[in-house]
Amino acid sequence: MPIVQADRLTRIGARLLMAAGASDEEANAVAVGCVNANLAGHDSHGVIAIPTYIDRIKVGHIVPGAHWTIVQETPTTSVIDGHWGFGFHVNAKAMALTIAKAKTANVAACTVFRQSHVGRLAAYPLMAMREGMIGLATADSGRSPKAVAPFGGREARLGTNPISIAVPSDLEAPFYLDMATSAVAAGKIQLAAARGEEIPKGWIVDSEGRQTTDPKQFRKGGALLPLGGTEGYKGSGLAAMVEVLCGLLTGLGFGVEPTGRHNDGCFMAVFNVAAFRPLKDFKKEVAEFARYLKATPPSEGSTGVFYPGEVEFIREQQRRVSGIDVEDATWDKLRALAGEYKLASELDLA
Numbered sequence: 001m002p003i004v005q006a007d008r009l010t011r012i013g014a015r016l017l018m019a020a021g022a023s024d025e026e027a028n029a030v031a032v033g034c035v036n037a038n039l040a041g042h043d044s045h046g047v048i049a050i051p052t053y054i055d056r057i058k059v060g061h062i063v064p065g066a067h068w069t070i071v072q073e074t075p076t077t078s079v080i081d082g083h084w085g086f087g088f089h090v091n092a093k094a095m096a097l098t099i100a101k102a103k104t105a106n107v108a109a110c111t112v113f114r115q116s117h118v119g120r121l122a123a124y125p126l127m128a129m130r131e132g133m134i135g136l137a138t139a140d141s142g143r144s145p146k147a148v149a150p151f152g153g154r155e156a157r158l159g160t161n162p163i164s165i166a167v168p169s170d171l172e173a174p175f176y177l178d179m180a181t182s183a184v185a186a187g188k189i190q191l192a193a194a195r196g197e198e199i200p201k202g203w204i205v206d207s208e209g210r211q212t213t214d215p216k217q218f219r220k221g222g223a224l225l226p227l228g229g230t231e232g233y234k235g236s237g238l239a240a241m242v243e244v245l246c247g248l249l250t251g252l253g254f255g256v257e258p259t260g261r262h263n264d265g266c267f268m269a270v271f272n273v274a275a276f277r278p279l280k281d282f283k284k285e286v287a288e289f290a291r292y293l294k295a296t297p298p299s300e301g302s303t304g305v306f307y308p309g310e311v312e313f314i315r316e317q318q319r320r321v322s323g324i325d326v327e328d329a330t331w332d333k334l335r336a337l338a339g340e341y342k343l344a345s346e347l348d349l350a
Contacts, residue, residue, distance in 0.1 A: 002331050003323040010035045012334060012347050013050050019341035020054045021064040022086065029088040030119070037120040038324045041315035042178075044187025045120040047326060048194065051333040053086075053116070061261045062086060062116045068093060076105045079250075082115030087264050088123075090115040095124040098270045099131050106275035112266040113142070113250040122178035122312075124268060125166035129174060132279045134271040135166045140246040142263030143253055148182045149223035151236035154209030156223040160186050161242035166309075168273060169286035173313030181239040182224040183232075189218045194329035202229055 004012075013031030018024060030053065038046035056062040066085035070078050078097055082090035094112045101108035118124075121137050128135025139162055141147075146156040162185070166176035183203045192199045192215040199215045206212045207221030218224070227235025246265035247254050273279045290307040298304045326334075335349040 001328055002326050004326055005323050006035050006039055006320060009038070009047055009324055009326070012338075012349070013047055015343055015347060016050060016054065016334065016337050016341065019337075019343060020057045022057070023065055026064060026086045026089045029092060030086055033088040033119040033123055035324070036123065039316040039319045040120070040122075040312035041319075042120055042185075042312070043325075044185045044191050046324070047334070048187065048191060048330045049117065049119070051330070051337060054337060056116060056262065066090075068115075070097075076101055076108045078110040080110060080112045082112060084114055084116065084261075087115040087118035091118045091124055091264075091266055091268075092127070094266070095127050095135070095137070095268055095270075098268055099128055099133065099135075102128075102133055102270035102272045103131070106272040107270070109267070109269040111246075111250045112268070113252050113263070115264050115266075117262055118264045118266060120178065121162045121164040122166065122176055122309075124266075125164045125176060126174060128270045129166035129168050129176065132168050132273055132283075134168070134273060135164075135268070136270075137164045137266060137268045138162065138242045138245050139264050139266045140243050140252075142247060142250075142265050143255055143257040144262040145256055145260055147186045147218075147224050148226055148239060149205065149209075150240075151226050151228075151232040154205055154207075154223060158182075158226070158236070158239045158243060160224065161239040161246070163238065163242060167286055168279065168283050169290065170283045171287045171290055171307075173307075173310045175286055175290055175307060176309040178309075178312075179227075181227050181235045181242060183227055183229075183235070184224065186218075186224060189215045189224070191327070193218075195327045 010031045014027040017027035034047050063084040066083040068082045068090045071081050072079040080094045094110050098108045098110045121139055124137045125135030141159040148158040150157050160180040160182040162180045164178040169175045198213040201211050201213055204218050204222050204224050206217040226232040245267040250265040252265045273282050293307050294305050296305045338344045338347045338349050
């Protein structure tokens with residue numbers, strides 16, 4: 001399993017995407033987004049996804065160079081059609097527009113549809129956080145194939161439907177939530193399969209509805225379970241609400257269309273903290289709240305309490321120094337693509 005520095009991994013991803021037809025701006029948006037996910041420890045949304053994105057370009061499911069358009073707009077809202085462009089690129093533009101509206105109107109929201117996979121969802125609320133605002137984002141996969149069984153079921157009818165919220169603070173590590181409403185992200189099953197590892201019981205069921213630790217059963221008619229274990233109706237309920245915001249409010253609909261085209265729908269909102277109270281006071285109190293949580297005495301077997309976003313920050317600091325582990329199966333795919341695009345000598349993936 002090679003260990004690769006973040007800068008080099010970003011360059012490899014960007015060059016492969018450009019060779020597949022992406023513009024420089026699009027390729028860098030995707031490569032940086034993937035590597036940032038690796039740095040944060042979310043390898044399921046890291047460079048493992050780049051070969052899949054290139055496959056989708058080849059079959060026309062992702063359209064490099066697509067121009068996103070605003071199809072409906074008010075001073076506080078916008079509806080954005082991505083025209084099947086890269087989700088990393090389209091969604092970042094949509095969040096930037098929503099932040100700009102919130103700077104004037106204090107509260108703003110948008111929906112985005114017809115775009116490819118948006119990657120690690122936290123990337124977008126973190127944009128708002130850096131502007132002294134609270135950012136919120138939810139996402140679903142439109143009418144592309146589903147991965148999660150509703151609570152009590154064995155057939156996938158929902159997406160992993162993540163939710164992310166980021167909050168400005170005086171902390172060194174950003175204070176934010178980034179979670180799937182399924183037990184885990186689907187990419188973690190793919191990652192375990194690529195690494196030849198078992199998964200914990202409670203992550204998936206096989207095609208017969210039986211819990212299994214074999215990640216390969218997921219692609220053989222299995223399904224992810226909703227967040228919550230024996231109380232999985234909570235994760236299932238959250239996923240259903242995300243589907244309403246990102247599938248129905250965007251007009252993408254629900255269920256699965258025959259083409260299997262991945263189609264992320266997003267709902268995002270931004271709240272200007274200064275419209276509610278002084279930003280300086282708020283940031284100071286969020287930091288105090290985080291320290292209050294961390295001061296909680298640890299439970300048996302625990303190393304202590306981490307506030308939301310802290311673990312990802314720690315992993316990023318470590319991985320920027322030590323490098324990122326890339327599983328052999330993913331490295332082999334990147335190497336094969338480098339050969340296909342005659343970039344083997346330039347990228348040196350031997």
